[in-house]
Amino acid sequence: MPGYLNKEILVLGCGNILFGDDGFGYHIINRLNELKEQYPILNSEKIQLIDAGTGASHFILSLIDGETPLRKIVIADIIDYGLEPGTLKKLYVEDIPNLPKYHVDAHDMPLAGMLREINDDYGVEIVVIGCQQKRVTAPDILLELSDEVTNSIDDAVKMIIEELN
Amino acid sequence: MGKTVEINPTTRHEGHTKLVLKVDDDGIVEKGNYLSVTPVRGFEKFLVGKPAEFAPIAVSRFCGICPIAHATSAVEAIEDACGIVPPKDGLLLRELTGIGNKMHSHPLHEFLIAPDFIPEKDRVEYITRIQQMRKTGQYIVDTIGGEAIHAPNIKVGGMLKSITPSAASKIYYKCKEFEKLAKEQLEYLIPIFENRTLVDGTEIPEKLGYHDFGYLATDSTYGNRENIDQKKVHEYTPYDVYEKEVAVQACTTIPRYNGRLMEVGPRARFAKFHDFKEKGAMAIHIARAYENVVHVKRAMEIVDELNVDGPTRAKDPILGDGEKLGLGVHEAARGHNTHQASIDEKGRITYYNAIVATTWNIPLIGKAVEGTHYKFAEHVVRAYDPCVSCATHMISLDYDNKVVNEKYFK
Numbered sequence: 281m282p283g284y285l286n287k288e289i290l291v292l293g294c295g296n297i298l299f300g301d302d303g304f305g306y307h308i309i310n311r312l313n314e315l316k317e318q319y320p321i322l323n324s325e326k327i328q329l330i331d332a333g334t335g336a337s338h339f340i341l342s343l344i345d346g347e348t349p350l351r352k353i354v355i356a357d358i359i360d361y362g363l364e365p366g367t368l369k370k371l372y373v374e375d376i377p378n379l380p381k382y383h384v385d386a387h388d389m390p391l392a393g394m395l396r397e398i399n400d401d402y403g404v405e406i407v408v409i410g411c412q413q414k415r416v417t418a419p420d421i422l423l424e425l426s427d428e429v430t431n432s433i434d435d436a437v438k439m440i441i442e443e444l445n
Numbered sequence: 446m447g448k449t450v451e452i453n454p455t456t457r458h459e460g461h462t463k464l465v466l467k468v469d470d471d472g473i474v475e476k477g478n479y480l481s482v483t484p485v486r487g488f489e490k491f492l493v494g495k496p497a498e499f500a501p502i503a504v505s506r507f508c509g510i511c512p513i514a515h516a517t518s519a520v521e522a523i524e525d526a527c528g529i530v531p532p533k534d535g536l537l538l539r540e541l542t543g544i545g546n547k548m549h550s551h552p553l554h555e556f557l558i559a560p561d562f563i564p565e566k567d568r569v570e571y572i573t574r575i576q577q578m579r580k581t582g583q584y585i586v587d588t589i590g591g592e593a594i595h596a597p598n599i600k601v602g603g604m605l606k607s608i609t610p611s612a613a614s615k616i617y618y619k620c621k622e623f624e625k626l627a628k629e630q631l632e633y634l635i636p637i638f639e640n641r642t643l644v645d646g647t648e649i650p651e652k653l654g655y656h657d658f659g660y661l662a663t664d665s666t667y668g669n670r671e672n673i674d675q676k677k678v679h680e681y682t683p684y685d686v687y688e689k690e691v692a693v694q695a696c697t698t699i700p701r702y703n704g705r706l707m708e709v710g711p712r713a714r715f716a717k718f719h720d721f722k723e724k725g726a727m728a729i730h731i732a733r734a735y736e737n738v739v740h741v742k743r744a745m746e747i748v749d750e751l752n753v754d755g756p757t758r759a760k761d762p763i764l765g766d767g768e769k770l771g772l773g774v775h776e777a778a779r780g781h782n783t784h785q786a787s788i789d790e791k792g793r794i795t796y797y798n799a800i801v802a803t804t805w806n807i808p809l810i811g812k813a814v815e816g817t818h819y820k821f822a823e824h825v826v827r828a829y830d831p832c833v834s835c836a837t838h839m840i841s842l843d844y845d846n847k848v849v850n851e852k853y854f855k
Contacts, residue, residue, distance in 0.1 A: 281580040282587040298488075298506050334509030335594040339549070343580055421491040 284340065285348045288326040291440060292336050294357040294391070300422040301358050301365075301413040301429045304436075306331050308356040308409075311437050321444050341394040344402065352405040353398070354443045355391075356436060358429070359410030366428030368436055371408040373399040409439050447475065450819050453482075455826050457557045459510050460833025462807075464814065464822050465691055472818045478687060479811035479826065481696045481833045492797040497523045497763045497788045498601060500797065504784065505595045507801070510832050513546035513586060514777030516599045517668070518784035518799070523601045525670060526771025526788045527763055534755035535603025538589050540667040541616075541747045542596055542604075543775060544740050545585025547666075548623060550778035551711075551737050552578040554830045555630065558730070561824065562637050564644055571633070574626050578737070581623040585744065588612050603758035610753050617748045620741050627737035634734045638727040643824075654726030654825040656813045658706040660713035661781050661805065666743045668775035668782075675772050675785070677703045680800065686808065697833075699808045700800050706812065709780025709805040710829060711736045726813070726828035733830070764788065767795045777802050779832050803831045 284290060291312065293305030309331045316322045322329070332340060336355075344350060359369060376392045398404045414426035447470060453463035460481065467476040488507065492500055500519040505512035517539060524531060531539070552575040563571050583593060589608055590596025598605040608616075641649040663672035681699040683692035701707070711732040715721030719739075721732060765771070765788030773784045780802035787796040806829045814822040 282583040282593055284587060284593055285580070296506050298503065330593055331595050333506060333512070333594055335512065338509055338553075339583060339594050343576065343583065345576065421488070 281343070281347070284328045284330060285343060285350065287328040288349060289328070289352045289354065289444060290340070290350065291327065291329045291354045291356070291444075292332040292340065293330065294332050294334070294336050294355055296334055296418070297423065298418075298421050300415045300417040301411075301425050302416045302418065303423070303425055304358045304411050304413070304429055304433075305356045306333070307425060307430075307433055308436055308440070311433055312440065315437065319441055321441065324444075327444060337391055337394050341391065341398060344398050344404070346402060348402065350402070350404050352407070352443070353395070354440055355395075355406070355408045356440065357408060357410060358413040358416065359408075360413055361410075363412040364428070365412055365414035365426060366432040367412040368432055368439065369410045369412070370439060371410055373406040376406070376408070407443050409436050409443075411436060452819075452823060455479075455823055457560070458827055458831045458833070459508065460803075460831065462826070462831065462833050463694075464811075464819075464826065465694075466814065466819050466822060468819050472820070474815045474817060474819050474822060477811040477814035477822065478691050478695075479807055479814070480691065480694050481807060482694060489797045489799065492786075492794050495794050497527070497765075497786070497792050497794055500784075500786065500794060501599055501601070502595070504799065507799075508832065509594075510550070511546065511777055511779070511782075512595050513543055513590065513599070514775055514782050515784070515799070515801070516596060517543050518773040518775040518777075518782050519786070520599055520601045521668065521670070521773025521775060522771040522784040522786040523763065523773070523788060524759075524771065525773060526765045526769050526786050527601075527761070528765075528769075529602050529759050529761045529763070531603035531759050532756045534607065534752050535757035535759070537747050537751050538604045538607065538757060539599060541744055541751075542586055542590045542599065543777075544666060544744045544747070545582050545589065547582070547740050547778045548585065548737065548744070549579045549582030550830075551733050551740070552582070552630070554733065554778075555634070557830075558827055560644070561827070562634075562644055567633075571630075574630055578623055578626050578630070581619045584619055585616055588616065600758060601763050602761065603756075605758065607751075607753045607755070607757050613748050613751060613753055617745060620745045620748070624738065624741045624745075627741055631734045631738060635731060638730045638734075641727055649727065649821060649824065650817045652725060653817050653821050654729070654813045654828060655724050655816070656708070656809060658708055658809055658812070659702065660716040661702055661707035661709050662714040662717040662776060663774050663781060664776050665714055665718040666740060666776060668773075670772045670774050673772075673774060673781075675783075678783075678800070679704075697804050697807050698800070700805055706809045707805055708809050709802050710778075711780075713780060714776060726825045729828040763792050764790055765792075766790065770796065779803055779830055780805060801832075803829075803833055806831060807833070
């Protein structure tokens with residue numbers, strides 16, 4: 281199986297760098313990679329950092345099964361809870377919306393249902409570090425995060441590192 | 446009298462599309478239109494002015510399904526524009542990464558069609574096999590590409606680094622397992638497609654999906670810009686091709702080669718390189734199932750041929766003249782995928798264009814549903830495994846540089 285499925289903890293940065301604040305997850309993974317010297321835990325053999333973009337459901341979550349030694353997934357992504365832009369919120373599996381099964385399109389499979397199933401079926405702990413977005417520009421391209429979301433990156437990184445310890 | 450039937454959305458493929466069909470009183474499709482309704486994006490425009498090295502990173506985000514295919518086409522186009530020739534081992538590794546992507550993608554498509562063709566009693570075994578195959582495909586991408594999804598090792602000039610001898614032997618061993626599974630899968634699927642019977646017992650019309658258009662493929666497993674004359678490729682707007690009320694809903698260009706619609710993908714590759722003559726929707730499924738075996742055989746050949754100590758990346762500067770239009774072609778899972786780029790003396794992109802695999806197939810799928818009952822149309826769509834998110838690109842000029850009615854782009 282792919283190397284990342286042999287880890288105990290996955291950190292997935294989700295979202296698309298091309299659509300404004302949707303790039304939050306990508307920037308988080310980049311920052312975590314930069315901080316590897318400062319935080320030795322990030323170099324642990326048991327942890328994998330992945331820029332999952334919009335392919336997490338497709339390339340990662342749908343390949344997890346009983347053989348996977350995974351015990352925890354930490355997801356960095358934007359949320360839209362109507363909070364002040366840049367506000368960070370930690371969500372657990374019970375906070376994830378219980379969406380009905382969705383079979384229309386393999387491309388737009390929402391993560392929520394898959395995360396619940398992975399938790400239910402294989403006992404994998406799910407933690408989402410969500411950041412309230414200010415602007416997601418899709419379909420228009422914007423390579424920059426808003427200032428509010430940028431300013432939350434350091435705190436989000438600390439929350440992720442706490443989850444790894 | 447006849448009527449218009451709209452199937453919206455079409456399901457179990459990648460992206461948002463619909464079928465707009467004119468059917469006669471017996472339900473037979475007289476005129477078929479297959480439309481992408483994914484919102485238009487402007488990658489070709491926003492890449493202009495960016496450093497060339499950014500292109501593979503950006504185009505990997507065209508959609509979440511084929512990041513490897515797009516990154517590969519992008520670096521190939523930039524290399525061509527800048528006159529860079531990657532070293533042999535770099536190209537072998539890059540080809541192997543692309544094959545890994547296809548070894549994941551084809552079985553995924555076989556999963557998507559399971560509700561159509563696979564009896565309930567066989568599904569667990571069938572899907573277990575698919576999952577094992579997908580894991581191997583992803584293992585290859587992860588190991589050689591450097592990361593599972595947006596492979597950072599795919600660089601202009603070749604690949605960032607080689608793999609260790611132990612990784613090479615693991616890949617070989619996993620390919621052996623994949624080959625066994627792919628053959629089992631093939632033996633299981635071929636009778637189903639040859640019998641043309643859906644899981645509920647409905648017989649599929651013999652000529653479902655037949656068409657007389659051409660096939661376009663440049664290589665059996667990788668891509669070769671020598672095998673296409675890009676001057677013969679023209680992109681038309683929906684307004685040139687569809688009736689206005691249909692064109693206004695369409696979000697892709699219509700490319701033609703020598704004035705002709707062309708099919709791309711597994712069957713096109715098989716027609717070009719394996720003397721495969723079968724026609725129709727079922728033949729695409731058959732070619733795809735065979736291709737799993739072709740891919741894994743080539744993967745093993747590459748591992749044999751690869752010198753893991755060889756150089757993987759050319760050291761030439763990534764600079765062009767701003768004029769030369771580089772061409773990158775890659776045989777993605779869904780077919781012939783073209784990116785074109787020009788790079789200036791400072792290494793910045795001055796022009797970018799992508800004609801992705803499904804862009805070719807979209808207008809052809811509409812035509813291929815004609816002549817049979819509309820209830821079978823979705824099976825034609827699904828046979829092509831369309832990946833529409835990448836295909837949604839649009840130009841506002843037609844082939845004569847005439848501005849197309851601008852209000853439709855606002």
